[in-house]
Amino acid sequence: MTAERINGKAFAASLRERVGEHAAQFEASAGRRAGLAVVLVGEDPASQVYVRSKHKATVAAGMESFEHRLPADTSEEDLLALVAQLNADEAVDGILVQLPLPGHLDEQAVIASISPDKDVDGFHVTNAGRLAVGQSGFVPCTPLGCMMLLTERLGDLSGLEAVVIGRSNIVGKPMAQLLLDANATVTIAHSRTKDLPSVVRRADIVVAAVGRAEMVKADWLKEGATVIDVGINRLPPAEGEEKGRLVGDVDYAGAEGVAGAITPVPGGVGPMTIAVLLRNTLVAAYRNADLQVPDGL
Numbered sequence: 001m002t003a004e005r006i007n008g009k010a011f012a013a014s015l016r017e018r019v020g021e022h023a024a025q026f027e028a029s030a031g032r033r034a035g036l037a038v039v040l041v042g043e044d045p046a047s048q049v050y051v052r053s054k055h056k057a058t059v060a061a062g063m064e065s066f067e068h069r070l071p072a073d074t075s076e077e078d079l080l081a082l083v084a085q086l087n088a089d090e091a092v093d094g095i096l097v098q099l100p101l102p103g104h105l106d107e108q109a110v111i112a113s114i115s116p117d118k119d120v121d122g123f124h125v126t127n128a129g130r131l132a133v134g135q136s137g138f139v140p141c142t143p144l145g146c147m148m149l150l151t152e153r154l155g156d157l158s159g160l161e162a163v164v165i166g167r168s169n170i171v172g173k174p175m176a177q178l179l180l181d182a183n184a185t186v187t188i189a190h191s192r193t194k195d196l197p198s199v200v201r202r203a204d205i206v207v208a209a210v211g212r213a214e215m216v217k218a219d220w221l222k223e224g225a226t227v228i229d230v231g232i233n234r235l236p237p238a239e240g241e242e243k244g245r246l247v248g249d250v251d252y253a254g255a256e257g258v259a260g261a262i263t264p265v266p267g268g269v270g271p272m273t274i275a276v277l278l279r280n281t282l283v284a285a286y287r288n289a290d291l292q293v294p295d296g297l
C-alpha cells in the first residue's frame with residue numbers, strides 16, 4: 001500500500017485564495033486594508049526566509065504588510081516600545097514577532113506585551129487560556145493548519161486515537177487541545193515517554209512535532225494511520241550539495257508503505273502555517289473593525 005500524499009501546499013493555496021476574496025470584501029466594507037506587522041530581530045537566515053515568504057503572501061492576499069527588522073543587539077526596552085506602538089496603530093490588525101528571539105530577550109515578556117486582540121500567532125497567555133476553556137480567540141497557526149488537513153482527509157475525528165509527539169506551547173499542546181475539542185482520544189508524548197514506538201502504534205492520527213530528523217519510523221505506525229509531519233529539519237549537506245535537504249520528523253519513504261495518508265516536508269504543514277496566519281489576520285481585522293467575521297473564513 002502506498003499512502004496518499006496530503007498536499008498541504010495546494011490546500012494552502014486554496015485557503016490563501018479564499019482569504020484574498022474575503023480581504024477584498026473587508027477592504028470594501030471597512031474602507032481600509034487588513035494589516036499584518038511582522039517583527040524580525042537579528043539576521044537568522046531561516047527566519048529571514050520565513051519573514052520574506054510571509055510578506056509576499058500577505059501582499060498577494062490584498063493585505064498590508066508592515067515589516068520591522070531590528071538589529072540582533074536590540075534592547076528589550078526598544079522591542080517592547082515597538083510592540084506598544086504597533087498595539088496602538090489602527091492600521092495594524094495582527095502582530096507577529098518572529099521566534100526564536102536572540103538569547104538576551106525574554107520571549108515570554110515580549111509575547112505578553114502584544115495585545116491579545118492582535119496576537120494572530122495565538123501565543124499570548126490570554127489566547128492559550130481561551131483555547132483551553134473553549135472561548136473564541138486566536139489559535140496558533142501551525143496546529144490549526146494541521147486540523148484543517150486532518151478534517152479534510154478524515155471528516156469527523158470523533159473517537160479516533162490521536163498521538164501528538166511534542167508538548168511545546170506553540171505546536172504540541174494547542175494541537176492536542178484542538179484534537180480533544182474534535183472528540184479524538186488524545187495522548188501527548190514527549191522526551192520522557194516510555195516506549196514511544198508502542199504508544200504511536202495505537203494511533204489512527206499521528207502528529208509529529210519534535211524537531212528530530214526522520215525519528216518516527218515506519219514500524220511505529222498502525223496500518224492506514226494518518227500522519228501529520230510538523231518537523232522542519234535541515235540535514236547536513238551531502239556531497240555536491242550546497243544546502244542540506246529539508247526533512248520532517250517522520251521517515252517519509254518508509255512511512256509511505258504503512259500509513260494511509262501522510263504530509264510531505266516540504267509542501268505539507270509549512271505552507272498551511274502561512275495561509276492560516278493570513279486567515280487569522282483577516283479575522284483580527286473584522287473583529288478590530290467591529291464587523292461580523294464572515295462564515296467560512
Ligand SMILES: NC(=O)C1=CN([C@@H]2O[C@H](COP(=O)(O)OP(=O)(O)OC[C@H]3O[C@@H](n4cnc5c(N)ncnc54)[C@H](OP(=O)(O)O)[C@@H]3O)[C@@H](O)[C@H]2O)C=CC1
Nearest residue numbers: 142166167168171190191209210211230231232269270273
Ligand atoms: N511547519 C511549521 O510551520 C512549523 C514547524 N515547526 C517545527 O516543528 C518541530 C517542533 O517544533 P516546536 O514544538 O517548536 O519544538 P520544541 O523544541 O519546542 O519542542 C519539541 C518537543 O519534542 C519533544 N521531544 C524531543 N525529543 C524527543 C524524543 N526523542 N522523543 C519524543 N519527544 C521528543 C520535546 O519533549 P520535552 O518537552 O520533554 O523536552 C518537546 O516537547 C521543529 O522541527 C520545528 O522546526 C515549528 C513550528 C512551525
Ligand SMILES: Nc1nc(=O)c2c([nH]1)NC[C@@H]1CN(c3ccc(C(=O)N[C@@H](CCC(=O)O)C(=O)O)cc3)C=[N+]21
Nearest residue numbers: 050096097098099100121232266267268270271273274
Ligand atoms: N512568531 C512565530 N510564528 C511562527 O509561525 C513561526 C515562528 N515565529 N518561528 C519559526 C516557525 C517556523 N514556521 C514556519 C513557517 C512556514 C514554513 C514553510 O512554509 N515551510 C516550507 C519550506 C520552506 C523552505 O524551503 O525553507 C514547507 O514546509 O514546504 C516552515 C516553518 C513558522 N514559525
